Amino acid sequence: MSRADIAVGTIGLMEYDELNETEKDKCLKRDFIWKAPNMKKLKAENANMDLVFWQNEIRKSLYTRPARTHIDDYRRKYVSAVTSIRDKVMNATEPCKILVDGQQVSFISWAKEQFTSGSYVSSDASCAVTSTTFTDWDPKQIHRCVVKQRFGFTPEEAAMQDANEDIWGFIYDGMCPSDRHLMKPDKFYRDNESWHDSEKSKCFMVGCSSAWSYYHLPNATAELIKEGYAVVTSLRSHKVLSICKAEELEKTLNDVRKAFIAAKLDVPEKEIKRRKRKFVPEKLDTVRQIGGMDADSLIAVPENFMEVFHFRGGEWGNWLNADERVLNLTMCYNSFFNMANILGIKPECTSLGDMMSIAFGSRGRSSASAHFEPGGNVINLTRMSGAGCLAHEWGHALDYYLAKRYEIPAEFATEAKIHFEKDGTFYRTWDILPKEFVAVYYAIEDAKEFLKGSKKFDELFTKNGHGYWSSNCELWARAFDCYISDKLKAAGIIDTYLSRGADSFYWEENGIMYRAYPAGEERNRINKAFDDLIKHLFVPNTAE
Structure with missing residues (x-):
């Protein structure tokens, strides 16, 4: 299951x-x-x-x-x-x-x-x-x-409850401490200095017979409060919001509460916490495969695919018609052949120990053109929308394969803890994984501009794939995508189904360019480290 x-x-x-x-x-x-x-x-x-x-x-x-x-x-x-x-x-x-x-x-x-x-x-x-x-x-x-907690309240219900709790009306009764009234402090309360009038303000008591609080109102406002009048006030801010005749209190109170609710619901845009948007690279107009294995030279069938690459299994989506199935399978077949060619490995190595599966349009997510599912060790390509993502997802699959091959207790090798315990013995992860992997890991970690751009993407955009843009596994997959893109270019091959290039992950803000992919000398160091890792894992006489 x-x-x-x-x-x-x-x-x-x-x-x-x-x-x-x-x-x-x-x-x-x-x-x-x-x-x-x-x-x-x-x-x-x-x-x-x-x-x-x-x-x-x-x-x-x-x-x-x-x-x-x-x-x-x-x-x-x-x-x-x-x-x-x-x-x-x-x-x-x-x-x-x-x-x-x-x-x-x-x-x-x-x-x-x-x-x-x-x-x-x-x-x-x-x-x-x-x-x-x-x-x-x-x-x-x-x-x-x-x-x-306003649990289950709609914004309108929450605003209405806030208004009912915060905004109250009080009738001025002089010295009579009746329920929910406004009055001048009597002799008992005047013993407290904080209840005294000052040159600029006068003190009033607000509340009921069991609980009172005091307000210092400016003289100009205080002069308006007299017998037969009422005030509408905020209990939280201790501000008088309106003064009216006692008989108009109910109407005034309702009007003030309605205005309070409207203000609560009409929050200025600058005060709203902006939601991060999804970064969507430009879509490919056409998928091109020129050089290497040519899409026009072969029509792949599932039996061919399984026999050549040794995949554990394959899956079609219910909505893929016969023509789409042939097109997707053929281009994927060519891309895996091209990747094996540029990496100098056998085609069957692309299935990573014969344990990986491939799916076309059957396990898609609404927000992803393609994704790698570690639970089933499956790469899913969402129809032709997944074109250009194969190298990125194979990078995730390689990360997963390393964790399983070397029995590291983590979903991805890049996400492993420094130490782990197995059968009562503690091991250092870097001592278990090959030194070539460690070299790639640190080459990515030392790529300061790559990390800076990826962290900027975290600030601006929603999560991507298996985590944040600056998460180890996503950094690894984008770096591997760039590595494949450079290998294709060096071999004179165009294969936009295999890799559209992670170079499309950039953003300009205030004249500053942020790149969520490695470039320049950082990229060269990472590519060299990937060369050594692939050679160690899959090329005879160099692997373990």
Whole structure:
């Protein structure tokens, strides 16, 4: 079973056991086993927000993932605990109550019986359950939290609640301390110096019989406040927003609140946190393959493809017609042949140990022209939109292959920790991986302009592929794409299906050019290091 086939929030022990190790690492997260609530959908369905809040608080109380991820029994206990709590809580019809054997029982009682031993969380549940899971929520407390946090509120509802809590009206009653009124301080309060009038302002008391606060109002404003008048004020800012006759207070209060709500919703553009946009390079007008293997010289068939490159498997998307399948397969066949040619390796080496698969338009993501899926070790090319991305994605596949070949406990070799523990022994990652890989890694790390441009892209644009623009695995893949582009050029081959060139990742701002790809001497050093790595891994008499 592929991770792509598992819906978030539906995984249980049965689904978990069918996953491979890489997919288990990906799925072994609380938010994958028990997804966060879709507030927009729940709001449209008029869901009980008190219930949703409580369910989400129970979800958040669980550990995001187990600590001992390398122990399978520990991981299975984590999945079991999270799914059992999820299934009970998400089937609840009211906060704090769950259905057990047809009877409504307290969640706390059930949870303590299932997951505690004496006064402590049991050893089997400690991988998932925390002490916060046993918080004894009260329905009234839950509702107060919903209102205070504006949980599930639309912007309009949140603004209205803010207005009702902040903007109040008070009638001036002289010295009479009646409910929600404005008055001058009486003798008791005048003993406090902070309640005294000054030359420029006069002090007024605002509040009710049980809670008062004081306002210092400018003399010009204070003179307008007299018997039979009222003020509309902000409790948070201690500002008088309007003064009116007492009989007009309700209308004035509503008008001020409406203006407050409108101002809340009409936030100036400069105050809105700008969302990062997606960087989209220019699309290729045509895909060209000139020199090397010519697309017109061969019509590839799946059997040919598998036999020559030793791929583990292949997959078509349902929406690819027969002509598109032939076109995609033929160009991909030519590109892999060209890559093997320029790298000086055997064609079968391109499948990276006969373990990689290829897919055309079947596992695509809406935001990606192509992507590498480590869980299934698959490169997916999204119809002809994936043209030009093959070298980049093969760079990711090579990164993944290195981690698996040298048994590094990481999805990608570039993302590995400095040290790792295996069977009770600690190893230094750089001592396990070949020195040629380490040379590429440090050549990229020392490419200051490359890193500077990539970090600028992080500021301006959304994540790309497997992480941020400046993440190790993305730096590696773009550098490898440039390496292939340079090798094609040196061989006199044009193959824009294999690589359109990472040189398109640039941005100019205030007269400064930022490049999210290596250039100049930095690029030459990285290319030389990649040459040595490819030779070490795939060329006979040089590999291990």
